[in-house]
Amino acid sequence: MARRRLSHEGTLVLDSEGLSRLLGDDETVVALIAEARSRGMEVVISALTIIEAVHARTNKARLNWVLSGLRAVPVGDEEAKAASALLMAAGLHGHKYAIDAAVAEAALRQQRPVVMLTSDADDMAKLCGDRIRLVSP
Template sequence: MTRQAATPGGTLVLDSEGLAKAVLRDRVITRWLALALADDVRVITSTATLVEVIHPQINVPALKWALSRVVVEPVTEEIAHHATDLLREAGLHGHKHAIDAMLAATALAAPGPVTVLTSDPEDLTALCGKRLAAVKV
């Protein structure tokens, strides 16, 4: 990560892969989180992302550590409606893209510039275009 990728006042968003790697204390994600903290960049995820990440075998102390560094944004009715608009505009639908759309709507509601750490940059680009930077992790 370069310091330009997440500028002061911006937002760093973790999708399920980003959050899962934060739980595992992946070196790359840990560096992104450290630089975000140093640059006063807000780090968020969506409550919908938690559904993808939390499973019976998860290391609960590691999850708590990761979540202590992230603001978990709720999926409000407004976010849900924006997510459905994003799906419609992208020609996508259904459960396959629903959580990505909720995360995208959450990211787009955050102060910019917005960088999303994701396993699916193509999906987020399809939903958001150039309104955010999608970085593969």
């Protein structure tokens, strides 16, 4: 398995697919996060990512353990307004893109460089532009 190389320091942001794969102990995602941490990167998620990734079959003990090692970025009024502005600027709208916009907004506020592990690189590129490095799981 080829390992992906990340920049030193900065932030690794997981979208719901990244969190889901981490919860499922996906070898590639676990290795990517371990490498990020070894390089001094903080690993974060949007608080809304928890809602999107968790389902009835989620192992709650595993969820709690995984979340204890991540920083969940809250989404308040100001963050929601900024996410809405990202949607408008990208020409996107509606519930299909709402959580993606919140994740993008959270990523844009993190310590640079920022790498995002996302299964939706096309939409995230529209929302983040070239300010975030996108990596597919």
